[in-house]
Amino acid sequence: MEGIDHLADERNKAEFDVEDMKIVWAGSRHAFEVSDRIARLVASDPVFEKSNRARLSRKELFKSTLRKCAHAFKRIIELRLNEEEAGRLRHFIDQPAYVDLHWGMFVPAIKGQGTEEQQKKWLSLANKMQIIGCYAQTELGHGSNVQGLETTATFDPKTDEFVIHTPTQTASKWWPGGLGKVSTHAVVYARLITNGKDYGIHGFIVQLRSLEDHSPLPNITVGDIGTKMGNGAYNSMDNGFLMFDHVRIPRDQMLMRLSKVTREGEYVPSDVPKQLVYGTMVYVRQTIVADASNALSRAVCIATRYSAVRRQFGAHNGGIETQVIDYKTQQNRLFPLLASAYAFRFVGEWLKWLYTDVTERLAASDFATLPEAHACTAGLKSLTTTATADGIEECRKLCGGHGYLWCSGLPELFAVYVPACTYEGDNVVLQLQVARFLMKTVAQLGSGKVPVGTTAYMGRAAHLLQCRSGVQKAEDWLNPDAVLEAFEARALRMAVTCAKNLSKFENQEQGFQELLADLVEAAIAHCQLIVVSKFIAKLEQDIGGKGVKKQLNNLCYIYALYLLHKHLGDFLSTNCITPKQASLANDQLRSLYTQVRPNAVALVDAFNYTDHYLNSVLGRYDGNVYPKLFEEAWKDPLNDSVVPDGYHEYLRPVLKQQLRTARL
Ligand SMILES: CCCCCCCCCCCCCCCC(=O)SCCNC(=O)CCNC(=O)[C@H](O)C(C)(C)COP(=O)(O)OP(=O)(O)OC[C@H]1O[C@@H](n2cnc3c(N)ncnc32)[C@H](O)[C@@H]1OP(=O)(O)O
Ligand SMILES: Cc1cc2nc3c(=O)[nH]c(=O)nc-3n(C[C@H](O)[C@H](O)[C@H](O)COP(=O)(O)OP(=O)(O)OC[C@H]3O[C@@H](n4cnc5c(N)ncnc54)[C@H](O)[C@@H]3O)c2cc1C
Numbered sequence: 001m002e003g004i005d006h007l008a009d010e011r012n013k014a015e016f017d018v019e020d021m022k023i024v025w026a027g028s029r030h031a032f033e034v035s036d037r038i039a040r041l042v043a044s045d046p047v048f049e050k051s052n053r054a055r056l057s058r059k060e061l062f063k064s065t066l067r068k069c070a071h072a073f074k075r076i077i078e079l080r081l082n083e084e085e086a087g088r089l090r091h092f093i094d095q096p097a098y099v100d101l102h103w104g105m106f107v108p109a110i111k112g113q114g115t116e117e118q119q120k121k122w123l124s125l126a127n128k129m130q131i132i133g134c135y136a137q138t139e140l141g142h143g144s145n146v147q148g149l150e151t152t153a154t155f156d157p158k159t160d161e162f163v164i165h166t167p168t169q170t171a172s173k174w175w176p177g178g179l180g181k182v183s184t185h186a187v188v189y190a191r192l193i194t195n196g197k198d199y200g201i202h203g204f205i206v207q208l209r210s211l212e213d214h215s216p217l218p219n220i221t222v223g224d225i226g227t228k229m230g231n232g233a234y235n236s237m238d239n240g241f242l243m244f245d246h247v248r249i250p251r252d253q254m255l256m257r258l259s260k261v262t263r264e265g266e267y268v269p270s271d272v273p274k275q276l277v278y279g280t281m282v283y284v285r286q287t288i289v290a291d292a293s294n295a296l297s298r299a300v301c302i303a304t305r306y307s308a309v310r311r312q313f314g315a316h317n318g319g320i321e322t323q324v325i326d327y328k329t330q331q332n333r334l335f336p337l338l339a340s341a342y343a344f345r346f347v348g349e350w351l352k353w354l355y356t357d358v359t360e361r362l363a364a365s366d367f368a369t370l371p372e373a374h375a376c377t378a379g380l381k382s383l384t385t386t387a388t389a390d391g392i393e394e395c396r397k398l399c400g401g402h403g404y405l406w407c408s409g410l411p412e413l414f415a416v417y418v419p420a421c422t423y424e425g426d427n428v429v430l431q432l433q434v435a436r437f438l439m440k441t442v443a444q445l446g447s448g449k450v451p452v453g454t455t456a457y458m459g460r461a462a463h464l465l466q467c468r469s470g471v472q473k474a475e476d477w478l479n480p481d482a483v484l485e486a487f488e489a490r491a492l493r494m495a496v497t498c499a500k501n502l503s504k505f506e507n508q509e510q511g512f513q514e515l516l517a518d519l520v521e522a523a524i525a526h527c528q529l530i531v532v533s534k535f536i537a538k539l540e541q542d543i544g545g546k547g548v549k550k551q552l553n554n555l556c557y558i559y560a561l562y563l564l565h566k567h568l569g570d571f572l573s574t575n576c577i578t579p580k581q582a583s584l585a586n587d588q589l590r591s592l593y594t595q596v597r598p599n600a601v602a603l604v605d606a607f608n609y610t611d612h613y614l615n616s617v618l619g620r621y622d623g624n625v626y627p628k629l630f631e632e633a634w635k636d637p638l639n640d641s642v643v644p645d646g647y648h649e650y651l652r653p654v655l656k657q658q659l660r661t662a663r664l
Pocket of ligand 2: 101137138142143144174175176177234239419422423425426432516
């Protein structure tokens with residue numbers, strides 16, 4: 001059956017041009033061409049083979065990760081890949097590794113917080129990987145509460161050095177990726193103390209290991225924190241612990257772009273907002289949002305192809321059974337995830353734009369949009385990673401029993417992805433940042449200050465607080481204004497209710513703590529509005545290609561109406577819509593599922609994933625699932641022998657015992 005496309009019928013049904021959709025998904029023809037070329041390069045290189053990852057011991061997995069990283073670096077140099085191509089190469093190799101933190105956090109931290117001189121010195125080493133760095137912020141005792149970190153950096157004016165110290169066990173750095181076994185350097189976040197005064201958290205570049213033999217430098221204790229969830233999965237990463245015993249570093253290894261300590265030990269605060277010390281997190285949260293659509297689309301691609309291959313029930317007189325993708329329940333679970341993958345793609349594109357914009361403004365000393373950029377990156381990181389982690393697990397269930405096999409690709413994808421709900425900010429803690437931002441915005445509504453950007457809708461409070469949806473028939477829910485108004489009214493009303501409840505407390509902070517759960521829900525409503533509005537904005541762009549826009553339109557309204565259905569309680573209790581209108585939204589949703597159905601396989605083909613990248617028997621491009629499941633089963637080490645190891649010691653005696661008992 002090799003070579004036959006079992007999904008050909010599905011592909012023939014498509015009502016749009018997949019090649020054009022591939023360009024939309026990639027963001028541009030250029031981005032598509034780069035991704036396509038690099039994905040094939042990775043897939044054809046045996047060093048990047050990954051189908052046996054689950055069977056490797058932790059040590060073997062880690063060593064093979066080092067090999068892949070070294071080989072990737074060699075290929076980048078040999079092929080003279082530029083930054084974009086190198087990034088795609090790492091992406092398609094698809095194995096969490098120290099390089100993610102080196103390129104993803106260490107380098108950006110120095111770029112964002114180092115002076116020009118510091119950048120020149122450290123980036124020239126880091127860019128050539130003559131040093132390898134990580135981002136050492138979290139401690140055993142504190143992760144979310146960054147202000148609560150305990151590691152100290154005390155200035156010693158006698159020697160012009162900082163003394164980095166771990167005063168307690170809970171002050172040990174704990175979690176940084178790449179720290180455990182690889183990094184030679186770290187950006188360490190510590191409390192800056194000079195002249196006996198504590199100036200709070202600042203970043204310092206600290207060398208951890210010898211560049212000659214890789215042994216830890218004196219007074220540094222460092223190691224791996226242990227095995228994490230799942231076979232293979234995130235265990236290729238050496239998340240580490242780190243303790244300092246009065247380790248000395250030169251003063252100029254404090255990252256001094258924002259604030260400085262002089263030779264005399266005087267602290268010179270920055271004239272820019274001190275929150276910029278959190279800048280690396282804003283950057284990484286933005287990349288995590290862009291990455292959410294990768295992970296979700298991957299799971300959806302597997303579940304969609306397999307749902308078209310899999311048949312259950314419905315056969316009459318020995319005829320062919322029903323493809324499970326034809327069941328409305330399957331569609332109701334799968335298609336909103338397909339729509340979410342596209343929605344997150346477009347909101348990720350927009351967030352990248354927002355980040356670039358705020359970076360340019362900051363460079364020109366315009367800090368006005370920083371709070372919004374923080375709220376958007378925090379809130380969307382939280383929203384998209386939660387939905388993606390839940391979505392991957394849903395895709396596993398959509399694949400029935402076979403989804404639970406490692407070779408479906410879904411268990412490992414889930415185990416690799418799910419910590420995204422925690423790292424770079426716990427998802428609840430991050431929504432509370434959005435809630436604080438919303439409460440501030442609501443409080444300013446009467447002050448004449450006009451809300452802008454993603455909170456501009458709050459400026460129309462007079463209308464949005466009292467409007468009633470004008471939807472009268474199912475098709476009215478395809479009107480962007482009707483959808484936006486419902487989402488805006490819901491978000492605003494939830495935020496205003498929280499603000500009103502807050503005002504009942506004499507102590508605002510105490511009130512905030514009391515209302516945490518409601519505040520998180522209001523923040524989520526605001527973030528969902530952002531995603532819906534950016535999808536609608538995408539549709540207003542000039543999108544060419546046969547039938548492409550129609551498909552995107554369907555997906556956009558599936559995303560919005562599915563959210564409306566899922567959060568119906570919010571929409572009804574805030575009186576934004578009536579039960580009748582909710583029922584019309586459901587009718588429309590069912591109709592959209594019917595329209596998407598013939599296009600579903602082509603819509604996941606548009607992700608342009610290679611079989612290597614998917615690493616899934618169920619998600620194979622050719623749909624040839626069953627023979628390949630057998631092939632994988634035969635490869636399992638348990639099938640190396642017909643009679644298992646341990647039979648003579650542990651099975652035979654039991655069986656014999658039972659036999660004797662049975663005869664009695
Ligand atoms: C191919 C490539 C694909 C890439 C694909 C992805 C790759 C990705 C691989 C990932 C691999 C794992 C990488 C994990 C790497 C870690 O996990 S690194 C560690 C990350 N740690 C965290 O995120 C900690 C979370 N905690 C925090 O961010 C902060 O402490 C909190 C929660 C925001 C609280 O801050 P706080 O200063 O204690 O308190 P708060 O009063 O709330 O804030 C003070 C002010 O600062 C503002 N503020 C707070 N944070 C910020 C900020 N970040 N910016 C601006 N302003 C801020 C607040 O709004 C507030 O403003 P005002 O109201 O005063 O005006
Ligand atoms: C795979 C992985 C990789 C990581 N990589 C790095 C790295 O490279 N560098 C690094 O420095 N760190 C790294 N981290 C650490 C990560 O950033 C932290 O774990 C994360 O910020 C969450 O902090 P925490 O562990 O202290 O959670 P906690 O804050 O202890 O959270 C525990 C619970 O308390 C709740 N909670 C906490 N505070 C509040 C509050 N104010 N209000 C309401 N609820 C609250 C949370 O919602 C959560 O349910 C990594 C973590 C993981 C899992």
